[in-house]
Amino acid sequence: xxxxxxxxxxxxxxxxxxxxxxxxxxxxxxxxxxxxxxxxxxxxxxxxxxxxxxxxxxxxxxxxxxxxxxxxxxxxxxxxxxxxxxxxxxxxxxxxxxxxxxxxxxxx
Amino acid sequence: xxxxxxxxxxxxxxxxxxxxxxxxxxxxxxxxxxxxxxxxxxxxxxxxxxxxxxxxxxxxxxxxxxxxxxxxxxxxxxxxxxxxxxxxxxxxxxxxxxxxxxxxxxxxxxxxx
Numbered sequence: 078x079x080x081x082x083x084x085x086x087x088x089x090x091x092x093x094x095x096x097x098x099x100x101x102x103x104x105x106x107x108x109x110x111x112x113x114x115x116x117x118x119x120x121x122x123x124x125x126x127x128x129x130x131x132x133x134x135x136x137x138x139x140x141x142x143x144x145x146x147x148x149x150x151x152x153x154x155x156x157x158x159x160x161x162x163x164x165x166x167x168x169x170x171x172x173x174x175x176x177x178x179x180x181x182x183x184x185x
Numbered sequence: 186x187x188x189x190x191x192x193x194x195x196x197x198x199x200x201x202x203x204x205x206x207x208x209x210x211x212x213x214x215x216x217x218x219x220x221x222x223x224x225x226x227x228x229x230x231x232x233x234x235x236x237x238x239x240x241x242x243x244x245x246x247x248x249x250x251x252x253x254x255x256x257x258x259x260x261x262x263x264x265x266x267x268x269x270x271x272x273x274x275x276x277x278x279x280x281x282x283x284x285x286x287x288x289x290x291x292x293x294x295x296x297x298x
Contacts, residue, residue, distance in 0.1 A: 083227075112289075119292045120276075120289050121291050122288065125286050146261030163225070165227050172233050172240075173216070173218060173230070176227050177227045178227045
């Protein structure tokens with residue numbers, strides 16, 4: 078059983094559309110990270126959320142941490158082909174544990 | 186560039202051979218992680234070190250896998266008697282203790298033929 082459940086597993090949208098990726102767990106975390114990974118490369122850290130209810134924005138990306146610190150979401154506004162990649166959430170439960178990821182494809 | 190570096194980037198080996206990968210973490214980071222990743226999946230935890238101490242090793246990890254971090258600096262991951270099922274991307278990451286933000290290397294792609 079995965080500690081972190083990500084949904085959907087795959088997402089294919091047209092350029093300019095919005096998308097949301099979810100990361101859920103039954104456990105409470107002290108912090109949660111979102112990473113983006115391109116084929117053949119290592120994951121790149123996008124953001125860390127720490128406080129329940131926290132919202133962070135990174136250009137067109139909005140990250141939210143649930144009030145109970147058990148879940149998080151990533152919303153991309155007006156997606157671009159450059160947003161294509163594998164989006165991973167990870168939680169620090171004394172070691173860093175990852176969800177299975179959401180593969181996002183943005184079509185031009 | 187003072188990021189995490191891994192060597193080699195790619196390794197092709199015959200089944201039954203031993204392979205060793207190296208990871209150089211960010212210099213001030215005391216935690217170092219090894220993960221394995223197959224196509225389209227999230228990284229699977231293998232083991233992690235705090236300084237030179239190996240604090241946890243995944244129960245899923247075969248005895249053919251061993252990792253070291255002498256002197257708390259670079260780390261090596263060795264796979265003995267490789268099998269085709271070992272083919273994957275092996276990722277190394279480092280972080281500061283108590284802070285979840287980990288920084289990854291570019292990975293070593295292992296292909297066992």
